[in-house]
Amino acid sequence: MTQIEEVSLDQYKHLVSERALTGETMLLNMGPQHPSTHGVLRLLLELDGEIVVNCIPDIGFLHTGVEKNMEAKTYQKAEVMTDRLDYMNTMGNNLAYVMAVEKLIDVDVPARAQALRVILVELQRIASHLVWLGTSGLDLAAMSMFLYCFREREQILDIFELVSGQRMMTTYIRPGGVWRDVPVEFEKAVRDFIKVFPKRIDEYETLLTKNPLFIDRMVDIGYLSKETALSYGVTGPSLRASGVDWDLRKARPYCGYEQYDFNVPTRTEGDTYARYLVRIEELRESLKIVEQALNKLPLGPVRSENRKFVPPPRSEIGVSMESLIHHFKLWTEGFPAPKASIYSAVESPRGELAVYLEGDGGPKPMRVHMRTPSFDNLGVVPQIVKGYLVADLVAILASVDIVLGDIDR
Amino acid sequence: MDKKLEPIVKAVQSKFGATFEEFRDEVHLFVKPEQIVEALTLLRDEQNFELLSALTAVDYYPQETPRFHVIYQLTSITKNLSVQLRVPVNGTSPKVPTVTRVFGSANWRERELLDMFGIEVEGHPDPRRLLNPDDMEGHPLRKDFPLGYEEPQFTFNFDEIDLRKPYAKE
Numbered sequence: 001m002t003q004i005e006e007v008s009l010d011q012y013k014h015l016v017s018e019r020a021l022t023g024e025t026m027l028l029n030m031g032p033q034h035p036s037t038h039g040v041l042r043l044l045l046e047l048d049g050e051i052v053v054n055c056i057p058d059i060g061f062l063h064t065g066v067e068k069n070m071e072a073k074t075y076q077k078a079e080v081m082t083d084r085l086d087y088m089n090t091m092g093n094n095l096a097y098v099m100a101v102e103k104l105i106d107v108d109v110p111a112r113a114q115a116l117r118v119i120l121v122e123l124q125r126i127a128s129h130l131v132w133l134g135t136s137g138l139d140l141a142a143m144s145m146f147l148y149c150f151r152e153r154e155q156i157l158d159i160f161e162l163v164s165g166q167r168m169m170t171t172y173i174r175p176g177g178v179w180r181d182v183p184v185e186f187e188k189a190v191r192d193f194i195k196v197f198p199k200r201i202d203e204y205e206t207l208l209t210k211n212p213l214f215i216d217r218m219v220d221i222g223y224l225s226k227e228t229a230l231s232y233g234v235t236g237p238s239l240r241a242s243g244v245d246w247d248l249r250k251a252r253p254y255c256g257y258e259q260y261d262f263n264v265p266t267r268t269e270g271d272t273y274a275r276y277l278v279r280i281e282e283l284r285e286s287l288k289i290v291e292q293a294l295n296k297l298p299l300g301p302v303r304s305e306n307r308k309f310v311p312p313p314r315s316e317i318g319v320s321m322e323s324l325i326h327h328f329k330l331w332t333e334g335f336p337a338p339k340a341s342i343y344s345a346v347e348s349p350r351g352e353l354a355v356y357l358e359g360d361g362g363p364k365p366m367r368v369h370m371r372t373p374s375f376d377n378l379g380v381v382p383q384i385v386k387g388y389l390v391a392d393l394v395a396i397l398a399s400v401d402i403v404l405g406d407i408d409r
Numbered sequence: 410m411d412k413k414l415e416p417i418v419k420a421v422q423s424k425f426g427a428t429f430e431e432f433r434d435e436v437h438l439f440v441k442p443e444q445i446v447e448a449l450t451l452l453r454d455e456q457n458f459e460l461l462s463a464l465t466a467v468d469y470y471p472q473e474t475p476r477f478h479v480i481y482q483l484t485s486i487t488k489n490l491s492v493q494l495r496v497p498v499n500g501t502s503p504k505v506p507t508v509t510r511v512f513g514s515a516n517w518r519e520r521e522l523l524d525m526f527g528i529e530v531e532g533h534p535d536p537r538r539l540l541n542p543d544d545m546e547g548h549p550l551r552k553d554f555p556l557g558y559e560e561p562q563f564t565f566n567f568d569e570i571d572l573r574k575p576y577a578k579e
Contacts, residue, residue: 011543015535060540068549072556103433230459230486233514246486340432343463343482343493356480358467371463371482379517408540 015056016046025053032061036139036394039404041378043393050389055382062408070368074334075101076175078365083169085370086406088131091117091124091160092348094173096370099254100344100355101175104337107309113177113302114256118293119190120163120172121255121346122286126197127156128349129279129286133204136276136398140217145207152193152200159189176310177303187294194291201283209280218273222384222396225270232383233376236351237282238400240266241274248347260292272399279401309335334363341367350374350401374406410436414490417456421448437493442479442505445496449481449511458483458492461508464518466498466526470552476500477528481508503528525550 009021019025031042040061046054066085070078082093095117102109130149137145157167163182164172172179208214224234229242239246247264249257265281267274304310311330312323337359345354351373360366377400385393410418410431418436421427425444430437440448452458463482470476475497482493496505505522507530508515519530520539527548530536537543547554562570 011537060538060542063540065549068554068556106433228513231513233461233512235460244486251489341435341437341467342433343435343491345462352462352484354463354482356463356465356482367467369463369465371465375517376514379514383513 012044012056016054019048019053020046024048030393032058036397037404038135038397038402041402041404041407045390045393047390050391052385052388052390052393055385055393057378057382059378059404060408062404064409066409067368067370071365074363075105075337075365076330076334078368079174080169080171082370083171084405085372085409086348086350086353086374086403087168088128088403089124089348089350089353089406090168090170091120091173092128092346092353094171095121095255096344096346096348096353096355097357097368098173098175099346100342100357101337103344104340104342104357104359105175105309105335107176107304107306109177109255109304110301111256111298112181112300115293115297116178116182116302117173117255118257118260119290119297120160122289122293123156123159123190123193125286125349126283126290127153129283130156132279132349132398132401136395136401137208139394139398140214142208142211142214145204148200148204148207152197155193155196159186159193162186162189174303174310176306177301180313181302187297190290190294194287194294197287198284201280205280209277215273217392217395218276218399219271221272221388221392222399223271224380224384228380228383229270232380234351234380234400235373235376236348236401237278238275238377239351240264241278242270243268248345248352252345254346257289259296260289262286262289272395275399275401336361336363337365345371348373350377350403350406370409372406372409374402374404378402378407410434411490413488414492417452417490417492420456421451424448424451435491435493437495439495439497442496442498445479445481445494446506446508446511448494449483449508452483452492452494453511456485457487458485458490460484460486461512461514461518462491464508464515464522466522466528466550468526468550468552470500473500477503477526479505479522479528498528504531506530507532507534509534524548527551 026047028045028047030045031037032040042058044056045052066081070081079097082097083090085093130153134146134149160170161167164170224242226242226244229239245266250264262285265278267278307326311327316323317327339361341358343356345352353373354371356369357365358367385396418429421438425440425448427438427440462484466477466479468477477498479496484491519533522528523530524538524541525548560570
């Protein structure tokens with residue numbers, strides 16, 4: 001039996017100030033089971049009274065070895081692992097991984113599948129921002145926000161259940177297209193959502209945006225400068241709230257984002273309130289993209305015809321010997337990918353979600369690395385909380401929007 | 410290769426003697442471990458690569474020289490370009506210098522490198538494991554680290570296997 005080592009200050013000596021060693025400041029443990037850490041995150045805080053002197057995050061409680069597990073599965077089967085990374089952005093994770101695979105094996109995707117991907121990923125962005133809005137409201141004692149946001153999120157999850165059979169672990173976007181075409185009820189379900197949602201955003205804003213209590217807790221709290229943000233690799237809405245206009249959907253359009261007319265909201269203040277405003281504005285922009293994509297949703301196939309990489313539809317297997325062979329080969333052996341590496345990035349609700357994928361000529365990836373945005377967004381938190389109150393730390397942590405599944409992988 | 414990237418690649422090549430590879434428009438530059446800090450500083454200050462998007466490694470076990478490639482993925486927001494630097498490292502006592510002074514985000518990513526691959530980072534301000542527990546042995550993302558499995562227990566061998574299981578007992 002292994003002896004559990006006694007925890008001592010020696011381990012953290014180089015990270016805290018000298019005052020902690022004399023006992024002048026207090027070391028306080030926040031988490032791993034704390035409602036405001038949005039998951040299983042432990043923060044070791046050095047406090048001078050109520051002021052944060054140092055903050056040392058301790059992560060890895062949700063580490064599940066996703067990258068190692070993916071190396072042991074074929075390219076198609078490894079995709080289910082991506083759902084479990086950032087559980088608020090499953091469609092986006094699927095898309096990031098699938099795009100890397102498609103780039104590695106060079107498969108084209110039909111236009112209808114591209115448009116469906118855009119609709120679903122943008123709905124997922126809205127759902128993810130709603131969870132952020134609800135939980136950060138909850139952290140700042142706006143209890144009712146949580147209930148309203150989850151009401152609308154449920155509507156989106158119902159759409160996902162309609163298309164993929166699953167609310168959260170969707171695996172709907174597949175290499176070469178999507179799993180299958182959407183059912184006939186899909187259009188009505190999305191239109192219903194588009195119809196009600198603008199009014200709902202106005203409701204949220206009435207409750208929070210000009211609420212004096214909310215403003216007191218948010219304005220001039222957790223200032224993140226442009227230089228710090230870039231040095232620490234912060235991306236997504238948190239970077240755009242610090243005045244950097246960088247959105248991969250605009251800068252390097254994928255899945256046909258160049259056809260849609262939308263704005264990238266940016267702010268220059270760089271505080272917690274700016275990050276809130278950027279995300280609220282993104283809700284409206286995402287809805288605009290969904291509406292445009294749905295209006296010009298083309299007809300046609302939803303999966304590539306390249307049978308060497310993409311399984312044939314079920315209906316063909318009964319009548320074509322060749323399809324049966326392809327189906328069998330693809331699901332038992334998988335397809336070989338070239339001996340090369342790919343770095344492919346998409347814009348997730350939290351920032352740049354990228355996949356580094358390296359093949360070795362066989363049917364299993366040799367290395368998969370998920371570059372997850374929350375990892376860097378949490379990495380900057382110790383820099384921006386110094387000198388604020390513990391209560392502000394909660395607001396700052398909520399405003400950078402972290403998902404621990406995304407960080408620990 | 411993107412036209413805008415050509416002069417940048419040339420600059421790095423002439424200064425560090427770097428070789429380069431290209432695959433589907435992605436550019437990989439190979440530099441030596443001792444040049445990496447200088448190369449990243451040059452790219453950040455003179456060529457506007459402000460963002461260190463990713464820092465990770467690949468294990469080419471059983472190949473030993475080089476066994477690992479340490480990967481630095483850079484993004485330029487001003488020029489909308491990407492470039493990847495790769496540092497080949499040998500299998501016996503793998504080592505790279507720290508780049509935390511160039512990019513803050515390297516801090517955690519280098520700790521992950523240490524934790525997952527056992528690649529030592531020279532001069533790192535906080536060299537502790539990041540995701541795995543401190544008392545863990547081995548480096549999970551190395552190819553010679555087993556994926557691990559659990560023996561299935563049946564009625565006839567339940568106690569026998571239970572004795573070998575690594576959880577805490579009375």
